[in-house]
Amino acid sequence: MIRLVRGEFRKLFTTKLWLWMLLGGIAMTAMFLGFTIAFDGAEGNPQPPLSTPEGQRNLFGSVSGAGVLALILGIIAVTGEFRHQTVTPTFLATPHRGRVVIGKLITYALAGIGYGAVVLAFAIGFAFVFTSARGIDLSLSADGVPEALAGVVAGIAVYTVLGVGVGALVRNQIAAIVGALVYLFVIEAFVAALPTIRDYYQYFPGGANAALTGTSQPGVELLSPWQGGLLLLAYGVVFATAGTRLAVRRDVS
Amino acid sequence: MTAEAIEVRGLRKTFGAVKAVDDLTFTVPAGTITGFLGPNGAGKTTTLRCLLGLVGPTAGTATIGGVRYADLPRPATTVGAMLEASSFHPARSGRNHLRVYCTVNGFPDRRADEVLELVGLSKAGGQKVRGYSMGMRQRLGLAAALLGDPKVLILDEPANGLDPEGIAWLRGFLRGMADEGRTILVSSHVLSEVEQTVDTVVIINKGTLVRQGTIAELADSAGQTVLVRGPDLDPLIAALPRDAGAERVEDTLRVTGLSTDEVGHLAFTARVELHELTARTSDLEQIFFALTSESGPVEHFGGEGETR
Numbered sequence: 409m410i411r412l413v414r415g416e417f418r419k420l421f422t423t424k425l426w427l428w429m430l431l432g433g434i435a436m437t438a439m440f441l442g443f444t445i446a447f448d449g450a451e452g453n454p455q456p457p458l459s460t461p462e463g464q465r466n467l468f469g470s471v472s473g474a475g476v477l478a479l480i481l482g483i484i485a486v487t488g489e490f491r492h493q494t495v496t497p498t499f500l501a502t503p504h505r506g507r508v509v510i511g512k513l514i515t516y517a518l519a520g521i522g523y524g525a526v527v528l529a530f531a532i533g534f535a536f537v538f539t540s541a542r543g544i545d546l547s548l549s550a551d552g553v554p555e556a557l558a559g560v561v562a563g564i565a566v567y568t569v570l571g572v573g574v575g576a577l578v579r580n581q582i583a584a585i586v587g588a589l590v591y592l593f594v595i596e597a598f599v600a601a602l603p604t605i606r607d608y609y610q611y612f613p614g615g616a617n618a619a620l621t622g623t624s625q626p627g628v629e630l631l632s633p634w635q636g637g638l639l640l641l642a643y644g645v646v647f648a649t650a651g652t653r654l655a656v657r658r659d660v661s
Numbered sequence: 662m663t664a665e666a667i668e669v670r671g672l673r674k675t676f677g678a679v680k681a682v683d684d685l686t687f688t689v690p691a692g693t694i695t696g697f698l699g700p701n702g703a704g705k706t707t708t709l710r711c712l713l714g715l716v717g718p719t720a721g722t723a724t725i726g727g728v729r730y731a732d733l734p735r736p737a738t739t740v741g742a743m744l745e746a747s748s749f750h751p752a753r754s755g756r757n758h759l760r761v762y763c764t765v766n767g768f769p770d771r772r773a774d775e776v777l778e779l780v781g782l783s784k785a786g787g788q789k790v791r792g793y794s795m796g797m798r799q800r801l802g803l804a805a806a807l808l809g810d811p812k813v814l815i816l817d818e819p820a821n822g823l824d825p826e827g828i829a830w831l832r833g834f835l836r837g838m839a840d841e842g843r844t845i846l847v848s849s850h851v852l853s854e855v856e857q858t859v860d861t862v863v864i865i866n867k868g869t870l871v872r873q874g875t876i877a878e879l880a881d882s883a884g885q886t887v888l889v890r891g892p893d894l895d896p897l898i899a900a901l902p903r904d905a906g907a908e909r910v911e912d913t914l915r916v917t918g919l920s921t922d923e924v925g926h927l928a929f930t931a932r933v934e935l936h937e938l939t940a941r942t943s944d945l946e947q948i949f950f951a952l953t954s955e956s957g958p959v960e961h962f963g964g965e966g967e968t969r
Contacts, residue, residue, distance in 0.1 A: 415765035422757040423750055493748035494758075496715065497805055500742055501765045503714050503731040660715040 412511030433474035461551035469623035475567035482571020487581035520568030524561035559621040576651025665726030672721035683868040696859035697848040704868035737809030743802040756786035776804040795822035890937035
């Protein structure tokens with residue numbers, strides 16, 4: 409299994425996809441944080457001000473938005489093998505396909521942690537530079553902020569693992585990525601916005617992730633961070649298990 | 662190197678209503694090169710994929726040295742396989758592609774350079790596969806198959822897309838691999854690509870076995886013509902068995918119903934001087950077409966499952 413994980417890391421780092429995804433995540437983070445800091449305290453902004461712990465939790469919690477790129481990285485980890493037919497030598501080298509998928513899950517959980525940590529480190533630096541320019545005091549030890557920071561990294565790691573599971577289920581790369589994006593930005597946004605069903609948003613992956621990072625949204629109910637984290641992990645396990653079971657049974661031709 | 666035999670027994674694979682492989686049985690004796698022939702869509706690739714555990718057979722078994730591929734303890738050291746012409750990430754270099762599988766199999770990284778050298782790709786190893794020609798991709802595929810120095814090689818249409826020079830290189834390469842005692846199963850839809858390289862052929866059509874045997878047996882079976890040229894051929898004509906046909910044009914004799922081996926032996930025992938002894942290969946191609954254009958009765962040559 410160590411060899412499989414090392415092999416997967418080697419696959420990951422011998423193309424440039426990881427670098428683009430990381431730069432994309434950093435750019436997204438700069439955009440989220442830039443807007444949040446620029447409009448802090450502006451008239452009509454419903455968000456809690458950055459001078460409060462709640463505002464700071466939301467600021468850092470928004471970094472988990474970069475998780476969408478981690479999800480795509482996880483999807484491509486599997487669908488890319490089918491797209492470029494490298495799945496043939498991969499399954500030839502390791503005929504026990506369950507081991508291949510488990511190796512990918514471990515690899516991308518670790519890669520997701522690394523990805524989240526790098527993006528978060530950038531976000532913290534970015535936030536301190538720009539908030540001090542505006543005369544706002546940030547504190548990483550403010551109420552709930554350390555948990556939010558850990559939640560961001562954990563959430564991104566679980567999103568990466570979710571991506572591997574989705575990729576194993578939907579082997580077509582375009583379909584898997586488009587499907588995931590439509591789900592996250594259309595279906596979940598719809599659920600969170602519609603008053604009659606928004607109470608259920610907390611049980612969706614996006615809602616669980618919001619709970620994990622301690623992010624608050626006006627009018628949307630969320631689970632506690634622990635519950636959210638466990639629920640998100642459960643989604644990851646379900647997708648990964650289903651993806652593994654399917655990958656083992658399907659013909660590769 | 663102790664080679665392993667490949668055995669396919671009653672193999673059947675259906676995709677929906679389509680019978681890709683239908684009750685296919687054949688053996689590739691250990692240490693031989695066998696051509697796996699049939700027109701496109703005959704079921705060659707499906708058979709090879711069943712053999713390698715990539716496709717689950719509907720019925721029957723396909724084993725290597727008596728073991729299913731998935732049950733081999735270290736598959737890369739037993740079987741090297743090359744299936745699609747391009748199973749590489751376009752943005753990864755050829756060397757890195759090989760190194761990924763070195764890592765997974767626990768081979769040292771220098772093994773990647775060794776196999777690149779073997780297939781003549783040392784210089785291009787650092788380039789991204791995107792820039793490789795078809796011939797270079799085939800070579801990289803071969804290099805990947807050789808990583809574990811396997812006893813068995815399974816190659817699906819390795820000559821596809823190669824120029825004549827590449828095909829000549831491939832022939833020599835396969836011969837060298839077989840001389841080291843490997844069992845090689847190489848598929849092709851063109852008989853002439855493999856005819857000079859293989860010991861035996863397995864011909865399938867519409868998922869079923871049409872014929873198995875040596876090239877010479879295949880030639881004999883359909884009245885293969887042997888061209889004989891010499892200054893005085895009368896003693897040879899006299900020595901030919903009755904059921905053999907002979908037609909003489911000036912100093913050339915066309916013999917049917919005998920192999921080159923048999924005609925050569927007759928000439929030797931009759932003390933006839935020969936200037937030429939040739940099997941008419943174009944006729945072999947015609948036999949192949951005849952066998953695969955319509956599915957004839959199954960015939961076995963050399964005994965099913967016999968190990969040579």
